Amino acid sequence: MEDITKYNIIRIKDRGVLKEEDTVVIEYPFTIFLNDEEIITLLCSPNSLKELTIGFLHSEGLIDSISDIEKIILDKEKGIAYVYSKNTNRLNKKFHGKRTITSGCGKGTVFYNVVDSFNSKKIEDKIDITIKQIMDLIKEFNKSSQLFLDTGGVHSCALCDINKIIIFKEDIGRHNALDKVLGKALLEDIDFKDKIILTSGRISSEILIKVAKRQIPVIVSRSAPTSLSIDIAKELNIILIGFARGKRMNIYSNFPTLKV
Amino acid sequence: MEDITKYNIIRIKDRGVLKEEDTVVIEYPFTIFLNDEEIITLLCSPNSLKELTIGFLHSEGLIDSISDIEKIILDKEKGIAYVYSKNTNRLNKKFHGKRTITSGCGKGTVFYNVVDSFNSKKIEDKIDITIKQIMDLIKEFNKSSQLFLDTGGVHSCALCDINKIIIFKEDIGRHNALDKVLGKALLEDIDFKDKIILTSGRISSEILIKVAKRQIPVIVSRSAPTSLSIDIAKELNIILIGFARGKRMNIYSNFPTLKV
Numbered sequence: 001m002e003d004i005t006k007y008n009i010i011r012i013k014d015r016g017v018l019k020e021e022d023t024v025v026i027e028y029p030f031t032i033f034l035n036d037e038e039i040i041t042l043l044c045s046p047n048s049l050k051e052l053t054i055g056f057l058h059s060e061g062l063i064d065s066i067s068d069i070e071k072i073i074l075d076k077e078k079g080i081a082y083v084y085s086k087n088t089n090r091l092n093k094k095f096h097g098k099r100t101i102t103s104g105c106g107k108g109t110v111f112y113n114v115v116d117s118f119n120s121k122k123i124e125d126k127i128d129i130t131i132k133q134i135m136d137l138i139k140e141f142n143k144s145s146q147l148f149l150d151t152g153g154v155h156s157c158a159l160c161d162i163n164k165i166i167i168f169k170e171d172i173g174r175h176n177a178l179d180k181v182l183g184k185a186l187l188e189d190i191d192f193k194d195k196i197i198l199t200s201g202r203i204s205s206e207i208l209i210k211v212a213k214r215q216i217p218v219i220v221s222r223s224a225p226t227s228l229s230i231d232i233a234k235e236l237n238i239i240l241i242g243f244a245r246g247k248r249m250n251i252y253s254n255f256p257t258l259k260v
Numbered sequence: 261m262e263d264i265t266k267y268n269i270i271r272i273k274d275r276g277v278l279k280e281e282d283t284v285v286i287e288y289p290f291t292i293f294l295n296d297e298e299i300i301t302l303l304c305s306p307n308s309l310k311e312l313t314i315g316f317l318h319s320e321g322l323i324d325s326i327s328d329i330e331k332i333i334l335d336k337e338k339g340i341a342y343v344y345s346k347n348t349n350r351l352n353k354k355f356h357g358k359r360t361i362t363s364g365c366g367k368g369t370v371f372y373n374v375v376d377s378f379n380s381k382k383i384e385d386k387i388d389i390t391i392k393q394i395m396d397l398i399k400e401f402n403k404s405s406q407l408f409l410d411t412g413g414v415h416s417c418a419l420c421d422i423n424k425i426i427i428f429k430e431d432i433g434r435h436n437a438l439d440k441v442l443g444k445a446l447l448e449d450i451d452f453k454d455k456i457i458l459t460s461g462r463i464s465s466e467i468l469i470k471v472a473k474r475q476i477p478v479i480v481s482r483s484a485p486t487s488l489s490i491d492i493a494k495e496l497n498i499i500l501i502g503f504a505r506g507k508r509m510n511i512y513s514n515f516p517t518l519k520v
Contacts, residue, residue: 003407003414003430025413025432045407045414045431048440052431055443059470066446147263147305152503153285153462153484154263154305170263171305171312172285172464172486180308183315186326202413204432210319224413226432243412 001046001076002026005227010251012131022250027205027226030079034062043204043228049074053081063087120212123237125193127217129162131249134196134220137165138244141198142222144168148200157181158198159190159216165198166190174201178210185214192216203229203242212236220244225252261306261336262286265487270511272391282510287465287486290339294322303464303488309334313341323347380472383497385453387477389422391509394456394480397425398504401458402482404428408460417441418458419450419476425458426450434461438470445474452476463489463502472496480504485512 009022028046032039032053039062044052050072057063063085073082137160145156147170157177159167167190169180178199185192196218197211203221205228211219212232219233220241233240233253240253269282288306292299292313299322304312310332317323323345333342397420405416407430417437419427427450429440438459445452456478457471463481465488471479472492479493480501493500493513500513 004410023410025407025411027432042433042436044433044436047431048429048444051429051440051443051447052436053443054446055439055441056436058442058446059439059473066449147285150264150283151285151484153486169308169311171307172287172462173302173304176302176304176312176316179315179319180311181315182318183311183313184308186314186318187311189326202432213319224411226413 001028003045003047007227007230007252010255012247012249012251014247022252024227024230024252025224027228028079029228030081032056033080033082035084036082043206043226046076046079049076049081053083057083057085120209120236121215122235123193123215123217125217127162127194127196127239129196129218133162134218134241134244134249135247137162137196137198138220138222138246138249140165141168145170145200156198156200159185160196160198161194162196166195174199174207175210177201178207182210182214196220198244202226203240205229205232208232208238208240212238220249261288263305263307267487267490267512270515272507272509272511274507282512284487284490284512285484287488288339289488290341292316293340293342295344296342303466303486306336306339309336309341313343317343317345380469380496381475382495383475383477385477387422387454387456387499389456389478393422394478394501394504394509395507397422397456397458398480398482398506398509400425401428405430405460416458416460419445419452420456420458421454422456426455434459434467435470437461438467442470442474456480458504459483462486463500465489465492468492468498468500472498480509 003026004023005026006021007024009020011018011020027043029041030044031041068085068087071084141158147154154170154172155174155177156170158165159181167181167184169177171177192214195216197216199221202223203225208229218239222244225240225242230240230252237254241249241251243250263286264283265286266281267284269280271278271280286306287303289301290304291301328345328347331344401418407414414430414432415434415437416430418425419441427441427444429437431437452474455476457476459481462483463485468489478499482504485500485502490500490512497514501509501511503510
């Protein structure tokens, strides 16, 4: 299975606007069943799935060695691994306790399950924003991160209107930084529908879905988006921008509504 | 609460070796209880904890609005938030189903719970490796990532002996990339005790623990480590190296055993 796919994007480069094809990394929902019990859905690149399955089960202490595994059946079309192991009691011990583990979105069909479960509606009100305004916000965003400058070890996230940053938070995790921003906005009863999210981190489906759930019409990242995040953004009319650095950015979705 | 702390490190710079103090981002285990039920332990930066609690619960659909929340009690010393909400039935619906969520390590005391539960022993056999050998491995590692060059959207991970890369994997997630490498090594029955892990991603406690569980004596990252990962590395005699780029690197732990 391929790890990459192609999307038609608009590339902004030193004020030039180019329609180009861009290579994007595939985000593949992969669900592991152990002795017929669903363990987790990993959002991953669709390579080395057998190795991932074994490595994950071993990391989580669900197998001690290869000899614990009686059989692995990989269904690459559905994105499922069925693993049969001798250590059935481990499973009960680990997974019916309180501890929760790695990020997952249930059952392969991430998009419909998760977005529907969050009742995400399509964005209807078009936001009135220009490339220049986004560049100015990114410039302010890049200046704001003292903690990153001190440690190089954190992600930043900001909620903005078209003119300025309203909320700025930092965290070692990109999900935490976004949740801090969204939590603060909820506390202050801020209307999301004309706002922009800026993030230093990759845009995965889970990040996109958190933004979609609030009906925020624009998300901009310094880093890369995944295929699944672009698909969801297109579906929900969210403007998704990646690799926003200086005077450059890639616009992956919904660009007809964006003023150039 | 501070977001950063200081560690004494050895900084390698253009072949110079300096004993310096380095600023490191704190990794803080923060457990959220909702209506007296433990929901998750987030590994985060210890700022904006009320916002994080509210944003997380809202992102996960456990609250619809601020008005759902009757009370939030923050115990910053213990790293716990006790939230009381009206929507008790949501909790049962969401969390007693199969879907699993964000990375967590149970109950604040990440180090003892998790490392002990993985039976991590201290590294006893000193690995015989030089700075020069690590620089050469990093050089090879940086050349290896075609998928990153194509997309800018993936993490790389490699298992090496002191002379060469043995296993190299890429994934959109740093945890998946590491689990793929470790799974492949398990399949091939490779002895971990004289090996090195290279990763493009941040070294958090969960990454360190996966390496410790296999008794791998050295982990090297292009990016930053967290405070908790350094504490665990020191405790288990693991050599932890961050910001390994070109002829530079920061050695955070166990450096007496490292040949300069």
